[in-house]
Amino acid sequence: MSTPYAKLPAWADYGLIPVINLAVAFVVAGFVVMLVGENPFRAAVILVEGAFGRGQGIAFTLFYATTFIFSGLSVAVAAHCGLFNIGGEGQGYIAGLGIGIVCLAFDSVLPWWLTFPIAIVASAAMGALWALIPAYLQAKRGSHIVITTIMFNFIAASVMVYALVGFLKPPSSMAPQTRTFLEGAQLPKLNWVIELFGAKIRSAPLNICFLLALVMALLVWLLIWRTRLGYEMRTYGHSPKAARYAGISETRIIIIAMMISGALAGMMALNPTMGDQHNVALDFVSGAGFVGIAVALMGRLHPVGIVLAAILFGMLYQGGAELAFEMPAISRDMIVIIQGLVILFAGALEHMFRPYVQALFASFSPRSVGIEAAKGKGA
Amino acid sequence: MAQAAIELIGINKSFGAVRANRDINLEIVRGTIHGIVGENGAGKSTLMSILYGFYQADSGEIRVGGKPASIKTPNDAIALGIGMVHQHFMLVDNFTVLENVILGAESDALLKKSIAKARSELERLEREYGLEVDPDAIIEELPVGLQQRVEILKALYRGAEILILDEPTGVLTPAEADHLFRILKQLKEQGKTVVLITHKLREIMAITDTVSVMRQGTMVATRVTKETTVGELAELMVGRRVLLRVEKGEAEAGAVKLAVKNLTVKDSRGVTMVDDISFELRAGEIVGIAGVAGNGQSELLEAISGIRRAVSGSVMLDGKPIDLTGAADPGELRDRGLAHVPEDRHHVGLVLAFEENENSILGYHDDERYLKGPFLDIDAIRNDAKDKITKYDIRPADCRLKTANFSGGNQQKIVLAREMEQDPGVLIVGQPTRGVDVGAIEFIHKRLIAMRDQGKAVLVVSVELDEIRSLSDRILVMFAGRIVGERSPEASEGELGLLMAGVEQREAAE
Secondary structure, three states: OOOOOOOOOHHHHHHHHHHHHHHHHHHHHHHHHHHOOOOHHHHHHHHHHHHHHOHHHHHHHHHHHHHHHHHHHHHHHHHHOOOOOOOHHHHHHHHHHHHHHHHHHHOOOOOHHHHHHHHHHHHHHHHHHHHHHHHHHHHHHOOOHHHHHHHHHHHHHHHHHHHHHHHHOOOOOOOOEOOOOOHHHOOOEOHHHHHHOOOOOOOOOOEOHHHHHHHHHHHHHHHHHHEHHHHHHHHHHHOHHHHHHOOOOHHHHHHHHHHHHHHHHHHOOHHHHHHHHOOOEOOOOOOHHHHHHHHHHHOOOOHHHHHHHHHHHHHHHHHHHHHHHHOOOOOHHHHHHHHHHHHHHHHHOOOOOHHHHHHHHHHHOHHHHOHHHOOOOOO | OOOEEEEEEEEEEEEOOEEEEEEEEEEEEOOOEEEEEEOOOOOHHHHHHHHOOOOOOOEEEEEEOOEEEOOOOHHHHHHOOEEEEOOOOOOOOOOEHHHHHHOOOOOOOOHHHHHHHHHHHHHHHHHHHOOOOOOOOEHHHOOHHHHHHHHHHHHHHOOOOEEEEEOOOOOOOHHHHHHHHHHHHHHHHOOOEEEEEEOOHHHHHHHOOEEEEEEOOEEEEEEEHHHOOHHHHHHHHHOOOOOOOOOOOOOOOOOEEEEEEEEEEEOOOOOEEEEEEEEEEEOOOEEEEEOOOOOOHHHHHHHHOOOOOOOEEEEEEOOEEEOOOOOOOHHHHHHOOEEEEOOOHHHHHOOOOOEHHHHOOOOOOOOHHHEEOOEEOHHHHHHHHHHHHHHOOOOOOOOOOEHHHOOHHHHHHHHHHHHHOOOOOEEEEEOOOOOOOHHHHHHHHHHHHHHHHOOOEEEEEOOOHHHHHHHOOEEEEEEOOEEEEEEOOOOOHHHHHHHHOOHHHHHHHO
16 A cells, blocks of 8 residues: 655745754754853844844855856756766865866956856766766766765875966966956956935955856756756656656766756856955865855755755855854854754754644644645656 | 354444444355355454454454354364464564474473474374475575465464464465365365455356455455355445456557666666566557566566666667766656566655645656746645546545545555656656556556557556556566566466466476
């Protein structure tokens, strides 16, 4: 007999449960703050105000979110094909090589709006190529993608040290980073958009990569739910046997999905390099590829959820920095703990409260969890 | 009046909005064999799971031996003398029979004493009930019938007075099933109580003393087996009259559509599963392949449909060769008019997490009817799915519903609708009605015969001998990877059963 499965209405599934998870994460984080002798309510106020209180904070929050949207989408595309790409960090890092070469070559001759598309292609291509080898090994040799992608993170790190120290850095410089890009490779800021709403911004790195991230979110949605390729990827992701039955080539679909995933991870490198620092420096990705895993999980692998989750993590990054500044007892490491709790409750323990919420719904409105209400969103 | 071994009084159980058991009352008399029949999803398994402590009833009372009992875990049930033999065996494959029997019932940290005790106990059980098994045999080396016997021994070893068997004959040959029934009768004579859950009405008639019928979570009737008929039970199960055997005319076999020659297939471990098989399938006929599960039928289907590589042999489709040992893939075969309804609809034929309409194009998703450039034509797909839902009476009629939320019969109709509506020349069907309720079986059989009457070639593989006999125009029997005989559907069940057990072949070899 099939297992009876009570389904929640979509608003509870996609709205209520993440909010509950988040609330619990913050309550537990509050206890941690109390433990170090600070007032958790004041800490919460500082965190939220730091992230959204002023135009400056909003711009920083969205800047961080931009990177996370790319890395979250990257994880999600692979996950829809049943692949766990934890190599976004390395794919993004190696994409910096492509960006660096393009920018150093063209920033003096082309305007930014010509350099940018070339750099997009270069970053996507580098990221895709970096994902191609693990994908090929998985498809042809059965080497587990989790192992190979994480090894490729280390390889990418070494290659980038070699490249930055060797040929990307200016000969006279001591710092392992490229020279500062000229205007032809500096992306326009978006701060003026926030200023339209009356906020004042001194300087913040929010740039047009944010718009590119939103466009990519839309394209990923189209790819996954509206194209034949996305259909094949989802089929393989849910059931490799069904994919075989449907005549979908395993090798082809794994390689394509991983290359798209790698390309998205590669594009996340545009934001901190061309958008902010105007150079390619050592360790510029700084963990954003891993945050993408949490973002994708929390966003339920749906682009809309990923954008929202990325903004949440942007808030934690920006608000967390403010918190560390305002409350000396709360160090950077404490912020990492709070982020970890959010990941734990929203990602890893995502289904912890679901049975209780379902029981609650069933008790006061059995119809609402019946089959009649089973029309989910997200096509 | 004989004493009741188990009384269930007013049992209710809901899963969310689904009421799996409503107000069930049931009395099982000590020392009898009590059958429980019902369609899939009627609530039989839920009821037995409550009795065995897997679930808790929302309300109601269980009495064992006249005393109210609280059964919260399977251990409580075992302590009360209730044992269960599951449909899917709960055995450790690489342990011996003895080790499996004592598993979870070891008396102390060292196994020596437990094993010695178990050995003498097994010998006693063997004498009393005729449950012969070599105690030192490794489970995975035993045939399925013997593995099931180990499950029964496990329950008896734990002191079971009441034995629940869930669909025990699904994996057995007719001969093995007969042997099981003899054992059950012997258990009954020794005073044990047996509860038999099944959907096979013939077995109910053959062995039970009393039979209870469940439908949609309620207990609709309890009958003394001698005083009822298969027809009455079927009607009670479905709630309307059903045709147990679909009427069909003579086959008009035409040209050869599919010719299989010397086909050999190995499984992933390198074991030869299909051994040098040859047969022909003609337009306008249904050929049934009978056999006990695991004799190579699955691999044969997978090879012919391009899912599994064949080792050697040739196959002609419409007179043109297909390269089953090399490049052929399911997509190519589909394009050439060979449709396949796989045995395992949950993992192969459907993606349960998909919406119904998404499954209605699986395998045909590269058909330009469903595409606009690289994009899926969502409107075309959904309209197409709605047409099929109407035509095949798929319920609920909602093409946006997740496929996992359809019942087994309706899921099978989704697969059949998809494959049949492509108007293929050859249709290959594995287990057409496994896990499908009686009402839907009738519908599916009629559709298959309608396909035949339109001049299509149909190959049916099923472990249900009744189904093979009722559908087929010719029956091929498979045993150990070979076709051991061809019979007409009028051949007696006994004759087919012997072939399925490989008896005739062995005699011929001697």
